[in-house]
Amino acid sequence: MIEIENVRKSFGTLEVLKGIDLTVNKGEVLTVIGGSGSGKSTLLTCINGLEPINAGKIVVDGTEVHAKSTDLNRLRQKIGIVFQQWNAFPHLTVQENVMLAPRKVKGMPKAQAAEIASKQLKHVGLGDKLDVYPGRLSGGQQQRMAIARALAMSPDYMLFDEVTSALDPQLVGEVLDTLRLLASEGMTMICVTHEMKFAREVSDRVAFFHQGVMAEIAPPADLFGNPKDPELQKFLAATH
Amino acid sequence: MFNYRFQWRQAWARLPEMLDGAIITMQVAVLSMVIGILLAIALTVFRRSGSRVLSGIATTWVEIARNTPALFQIYMAHFGLAGLGLHLSPYASLLLGITFNNAGYLAENFRGALKAIPDTQTRAGRSLGLSDIQAFRHIVLPQMIRISFPTITNQMVWAVLMTSLGVTVGMNLDLYGVTQDLNALTFRTFELFAMAAVIFYVIVKIIQAGAWLISRRLFRY
Amino acid sequence: MLDTALSANDFLFLAKGAGMTIFVTILSVFFGTILGIIFGVIRYQLGPYWSAPLMIVLDVFRSIPLLIQLVLTYAFLGTVLRLGLSGLTVACIVLTMYTSAYCAEIVRGGIEAVPMTLRRASRSLGMTWAQDMRNIVLPLATRVALPSWIGLALGVMKDSALVYVVQVTELLKSTQILITRLQEPLLLLMICGAFYFLISFPVARFGGYLEKRWSND
Numbered sequence: 210m211i212e213i214e215n216v217r218k219s220f221g222t223l224e225v226l227k228g229i230d231l232t233v234n235k236g237e238v239l240t241v242i243g244g245s246g247s248g249k250s251t252l253l254t255c256i257n258g259l260e261p262i263n264a265g266k267i268v269v270d271g272t273e274v275h276a277k278s279t280d281l282n283r284l285r286q287k288i289g290i291v292f293q294q295w296n297a298f299p300h301l302t303v304q305e306n307v308m309l310a311p312r313k314v315k316g317m318p319k320a321q322a323a324e325i326a327s328k329q330l331k332h333v334g335l336g337d338k339l340d341v342y343p344g345r346l347s348g349g350q351q352q353r354m355a356i357a358r359a360l361a362m363s364p365d366y367m368l369f370d371e372v373t374s375a376l377d378p379q380l381v382g383e384v385l386d387t388l389r390l391l392a393s394e395g396m397t398m399i400c401v402t403h404e405m406k407f408a409r410e411v412s413d414r415v416a417f418f419h420q421g422v423m424a425e426i427a428p429p430a431d432l433f434g435n436p437k438d439p440e441l442q443k444f445l446a447a448t449h
Numbered sequence: 450m451f452n453y454r455f456q457w458r459q460a461w462a463r464l465p466e467m468l469d470g471a472i473i474t475m476q477v478a479v480l481s482m483v484i485g486i487l488l489a490i491a492l493t494v495f496r497r498s499g500s501r502v503l504s505g506i507a508t509t510w511v512e513i514a515r516n517t518p519a520l521f522q523i524y525m526a527h528f529g530l531a532g533l534g535l536h537l538s539p540y541a542s543l544l545l546g547i548t549f550n551n552a553g554y555l556a557e558n559f560r561g562a563l564k565a566i567p568d569t570q571t572r573a574g575r576s577l578g579l580s581d582i583q584a585f586r587h588i589v590l591p592q593m594i595r596i597s598f599p600t601i602t603n604q605m606v607w608a609v610l611m612t613s614l615g616v617t618v619g620m621n622l623d624l625y626g627v628t629q630d631l632n633a634l635t636f637r638t639f640e641l642f643a644m645a646a647v648i649f650y651v652i653v654k655i656i657q658a659g660a661w662l663i664s665r666r667l668f669r670y
Numbered sequence: 671m672l673d674t675a676l677s678a679n680d681f682l683f684l685a686k687g688a689g690m691t692i693f694v695t696i697l698s699v700f701f702g703t704i705l706g707i708i709f710g711v712i713r714y715q716l717g718p719y720w721s722a723p724l725m726i727v728l729d730v731f732r733s734i735p736l737l738i739q740l741v742l743t744y745a746f747l748g749t750v751l752r753l754g755l756s757g758l759t760v761a762c763i764v765l766t767m768y769t770s771a772y773c774a775e776i777v778r779g780g781i782e783a784v785p786m787t788l789r790r791a792s793r794s795l796g797m798t799w800a801q802d803m804r805n806i807v808l809p810l811a812t813r814v815a816l817p818s819w820i821g822l823a824l825g826v827m828k829d830s831a832l833v834y835v836v837q838v839t840e841l842l843k844s845t846q847i848l849i850t851r852l853q854e855p856l857l858l859l860m861i862c863g864a865f866y867f868l869i870s871f872p873v874a875r876f877g878g879y880l881e882k883r884w885s886n887d
Binding site (some may be wrong): 453460512513515516517518519520521524525528529531532533606610611612613614625638639642643645646649653654662 | 703730732733734735736737738739741742745747749750751752824828829831832842845846849854855856857859861863867870871874
């Protein structure tokens with residue numbers, strides 16, 4: 210369970226999160242929508258501990274992320290994150306990309322890591338690309354590789370930060386299909402996305418962020434069918 | 450005009466001794482590169498550390514190495530340190546001088562190479578649970594070495610050529626030193642040094658060919 | 671530390687050495703650059719195949735120690751050809767060739783950095799080869815080549831420390847002579863190093879600045 214309590218976060222004088230309260234349960238798929246600058250991506254990097262927070266707390270399975278005593282490297286094994294930019298490691302083959310963290314962080318033997326990597330890569334449909342260098346892959350394939358890379362650490366939670374935003378339109382579908390697959394398998398996921406159709410189909414709940422505030426949160430049928438917040442109404446009207 | 454009589458046979462007879470010298474030359478060059486690369490990585494980390502003392506030390510090192518003659522650096526290692534009471538053998542002085550030079554030039558190049566690697570690479574590694582050091586070692590460093598590989602090759606060639614400066618601090622085991630001693634013995638200056646030149650040339654070409662093969666094998670991406 | 675055995679005469683001696691270093695450097699860089707430009711243009715015009723003989727010869731200057739180049743040339747011109755040239759002349763000849771070998775590569779790189787489309791455009795406007803070279807290639811190639819050329823010139827200044835081997839007493843040799851006489855290695859080396867550093871450092875910084883500024887547009 211991820212518990213977010215009154216989290217505030219500023220970059221300099223700019224407050225990007227103005228007191229967020231949110232709980233994500235095991236097995237839940239939460240999508241976060243909102244305009245740019247709404248703070249939705251920042252929240253993800255805070256959950257992962259990549260960014261410090263200024264107030265409030267984030268607790269993942271009873272461990273407070275930003276407490277001094279928390280071993281972040283260990284916590285991050287629980288929480289996979291995939292970014293808008295896939296950040297493939299260009300000097301490693303696709304399989305080696307996925308093997309790196311299990312080997313170095315978990316100290317897994319090479320053979321075992323290789324096996325897990327090939328399993329995860331097959332899972333995302335890259336079973337035939339194991340020995341290829343990422344430079345030879347399309348953006349969509351690289352993004353799926355990044356997902357497999359995160360999954361190889363067998364995380365309990367997956368965070369997706371606009372993972373289709375940097376892709377050519379014709380490549381978006383294959384990545385969304387991978388996310389759908391994960392959702393159907395019961396993975397706990399927080400997806401920041403601009404894909405409204407995807408949000409509507411896959412989510413248990415959808416949250417709308419506006420200027421650092423979570424303006425509305427509801428099951429997709431309610432949020433899209435009967436939006437209450439005026440900003441959300443404007444946002445939905447603009448995206449349709 | 451051409452009444453000089455070349456005596457190649459006399460010089461040719463000395464080839465085994467000169468090849469022994471060439472081995473010492475290679476030894477000094479390889480050692481100075483291995484230590485130099487490690488030091489350059491350390492200097493690069495120092496300069497990024499944010500510590501004023503560490504980055505000050507690293508910057509001073511790099512600027513002195515790049516802005517004074519290599520021969521001066523070898524003199525410093527020999528006569529300069531002797532002035533402080535530390536007497537190094539000619540071999541050690543030469544090795545120290547070249548290593549100092551290698552580390553400085555390579556560190557400057559590494560710094561530029563790091564700028565070409567986006568921060569998001571480290572961030573991606575960190576988000577997978579890798580520590581800062583692991584992310585540097587497994588993600589940043591291999592990419593940095595690739596970018597810097599041509600410079601590393603050049604510096605290796607320089608290191609071989611710089612071994613010839615050892616003679617100024619009394620080194621007589623390396624190729625140049627051996628040639629110099631043989632010259633004092635036989636006075637066949639032109640023949641002996643021409644042979645030394647050929648040997649140096651062959652060594653340099655072998656290094657360049659080897660680097661080409663290594664880069665083909667290592668950097669397939 | 672400065673009130674040691676170092677007299678005004680000794681400083682004069684060092685200054686003369688420094689003067690020699692600068693003299694040899696300027697002369698060699700000047701003629702070496704002219705030759706290097708010629709070689710670089712030849713290399714570019716002939717293409718890699720026909721210019722191979724020239725490039726192989728120039729590569730020799732980059733593949734054997736400068737010290738050996740100096741000794742060999744001195745021995746060849748002196749004892750083989752018996753031309754009776756002074757060490758200073760030999761030093762300048764060798765350093766000129768040495769400079770030209772590196773300069774040719776820099777010039778070639780500079781010319782190759784000028785986009786072919788730009789050159790085709792200028793020729794299509796009716797410019798001759800020489801006009802194209804002078805008005806299009808030269809200004810653009812200079813931007814690419816100048817920072818490297820500054821590095822080369824400073825490199826030649828530092829490498830000129832080796833001309834002691836043909837009996838030219840430049841700065842480092844003067845320093846060494848004084849070290850033997852005065853037994854003050856540290857102080858003397860510091861003075862000598864400071865001289866090189868104070869010339870090289872600001873000029874290298876300026877080169878870096880140019881490189882940065884010009885690579886931005």
